[in-house]
Amino acid sequence: MREDAYIAPFDRIRERSRQLQWYGPDDENINWLEECYDPANNHSGRFRARLDARAPQKLGFEYPRALEEQLLATEEALGFPLPPLLRALYAQVANGSFGFGYGLRGAIGGFDGRGSGTIIDQYLARSK
Numbered sequence: 001m002r003e004d005a006y007i008a009p010f011d012r013i014r015e016r017s018r019q020l021q022w023y024g025p026d027d028e029n030i031n032w033l034e035e036c037y038d039p040a041n042n043h044s045g046r047f048r049a050r051l052d053a054r055a056p057q058k059l060g061f062e063y064p065r066a067l068e069e070q071l072l073a074t075e076e077a078l079g080f081p082l083p084p085l086l087r088a089l090y091a092q093v094a095n096g097s098f099g100f101g102y103g104l105r106g107a108i109g110g111f112d113g114r115g116s117g118t119i120i121d122q123y124l125a126r127s128k
Contacts, residue, residue: 006088013093023061024097061094063110070095074107077120082107 017023066074071090075081082090089104090096096106096118105111105119112118117125 006085006092010089010092017061017098022098024103062097063095063106065092066090066095066107066110070107070109074118074120077108078123 068091071082071087081087090107090110095110096104097111098104102113103111105113105117105122107119110118112121116122
């Protein structure tokens with residue numbers, strides 16, 4: 001598939017992220033946290049205060065788009081090319097850190113899962 005075929009879906013990802021101010025993993029997304037918030041279990045109000053404090057007004061993804069050098073180094077470390085869609089996502093949207101759950105892991109220089117590793121670390125840990 002040609003890389004320009006991803007333009008429309010990636011534009012939708014960027015626009016939806018902008019609308020929701022969703023630029024990181026779910027646990028950093030105030031909209032997702034709001035859905036999990038239950039006032040009945042928050043007798044002291046401390047959880048509500050923590051939610052409010054975690055609502056940064058982000059204007060973009062935490063990790064910038066991956067550079068070609070980062071993608072090539074990642075592929076070299078893995079020993080195989082990245083799938084075209086994932087490669088295009090890193091190059092055209094952001095180098096990880098957004099999406100469902102704990103967020104998409106990045107290529108070299110990208111999101112490392114808050115210390116648990118980039119896609120290289122995760123792949124190597126699972127292939128032992």
